[in-house]
Amino acid sequence: MAFQNSPLLMNVGLVVSVLPIGLGSLALFNPHYMFTKMFEFPLPASKADQAVALNNMRSFGIRDIFMGGACLGAWYKGDKEFLGYLxxxxxxxATVDGFAQKGAVGHGQWTKHWMFVPLMAxxxxxxxxxx
Known part of the structure; x- marks a missing residue:
């Protein structure tokens, strides 16, 4: 099919790859903002629990940077099937993250996670x- 061989698909894949890198960078370098403002999670009361929560947000950030970077690598190499798989x-x-969002704060799963699922899939x- 001509649609499947279109370079537009690969270039849309490039654009979609940049989003997790941006959000992951924000989570890595400003975890407090991502935790409390972007995801609206309540910050734990104790300093020790806050440290755990914010460091987990950094782990979330590096995961997103890795996923976006892997997609960029597949795009750069021109491997459309591997980019599709990623x-x-x-x-x-994003589906699992949406369930975590819903479980933690009861809302935000559609606008912060699940809206990307149909596009990516x-x-x-x-x-x-x-x-």
Whole structure:
């Protein structure tokens, strides 16, 4: 199919790869903002619990940077099937993150996580030739 061989798919994959790198960088370098403002999680009362929460947010950030960087590597090498596979995995991560968001604060899963799932899954499936 001409659609599956379109360079536009790869370039949309590039754009989608940059988003987790940006958000991950914010979580890595400003975890307090991501924890309390972006995800609206309540900051624990004790300093020890705050340190654990904010360091977990840094781990979340480096995970996102890694996922986006892996996608960038696949895009750079021109491997559309591997980029598609990584985007499908990213859609899975966004799904689970949405459930964590809903469980922690009761809202925000759609606007902060799940809105990306159809884009990532559809793009990933198209790059892999599944649709």
């Amino acid at each position: 985007l499908l995995l990213g859609a899975g991560a 559809g793009l990933g499936a198209a790059l892999m030739g599944l649709i």
